[in-house]
Amino acid sequence: MPELVKMYIRNVVIGFCIAAVFVAMLLWFNVMNLWGLVFTSDAGLLAVFLLWFMHGIVFAGVQFAWAVMAMAEKDGGPRRGTPVVNEFQPVRVPADEPSQRERQLRSRR
Incomplete structure (x- = not known):
């Protein structure tokens, strides 16, 4: 059996x-009187089974996700990306035509 399948089953x-x-x-701990509800009902054992099964699905998924994420390799330090710009320089953008707002203001005069 492959190691990944063994790890999943475990x-x-x-x-x-x-x-x-x-x-x-x-x-x-009788949370919300669960003990009394389960043992006074004729379907109490089914309720306990379903409670265990549904929580089992959630906890199994979380356990497997944690195990997979724990397999990640450790980095030696921070990753280098693009350099951080420490100062910004303004750039002049020529405007040949007036903006739409300026045209509206001129037409109202």
């Missing part, structure tokens, strides 16, 4: 484990 498993811990903490 990070998805880590993400779903984090989601399981997160959902367990939501239930344990």
Whole structure:
């Protein structure tokens, strides 16, 4: 199996484990009376499964993205681009014809 696929599967498993811990903490601390809602409902186990699965998708994606971004090579310093201009020089632009605004002002007189 390619290394990238192994890394993806490993990070998805880590993400779903984090989601399981997160959902367990939501239930344990009874956030918004979630414990009572889950265990008094006939569809409570389905709700817990869906809560875990949806959070697992999110946490797996974040975990894999973090792992991929952590693989980036470190740069040796700042990149050089175009030089920064420290002082600006005015440039004269000749105007042969009057501007539209000047024509409007002259026609009103």
